[in-house]
Amino acid sequence: ETGVTQTPRHLVMGMTNKKSLKCEQHLGHNAMYWYKQSAKKPLELMFVYSLEERVENNSVPSRFSPECPNSSHLFLHLHTLQPEDSALYLCASSQIGQAGYGYTFGSGTRLTVV
């Protein structure tokens, strides 16, 4: 496996369910991110884990809960979501402190909340 891998690719869940999205990076990067992409909107940064420090966007609802057990793995735990949370969720990684390195994105998880 190379790059950034996200699972599952598609997820349909009810508003009372609990599910988790998984991301794994094989690039040796030291930072990982969750982004949300909704129709007709720019990508929105949800959470950052860099050098084991978590930084979050204060506008993200508490029904989204990230977990980063190590520098290669990132999870997004979902519970009691709303239909407006339906979107493409993208994971990315980067190497902090290296201007010559960009972000690498996964293929995303298409989430539908019913």
Next chain:
Amino acid sequence: KQEVTQIPAALSVPEGENLVLNCSFTDSAIYNLQWFRQDPGKGLTSLLLIQSSQREQTSGRLNASLDKSSGRSTLYIAASQPGDSATYLCAVRDGNNRLAFGKGNQVVVIP
């Protein structure tokens, strides 16, 4: 707060024409700028990265320029092909390692 604007939002060109996609940003204190391609329902694929000290980068038919002082970048795609149909996203990275994205240029290349 960094604002990134991409113009035009959507364009259609006949196959073989050159594509010119524009990106502007409000804060010139950037770390680097990255152009991505996104196919419908898919993730982002990195095309080119320009460091803040560079003026341009080239890869095959793609060329991206950066004018940091005026807050502009342009992506040129030479001799467009139907396979170039996609959304192209511009993203600028600041000193805090945050990426700010534009809404994208949606491109259709007509055979």
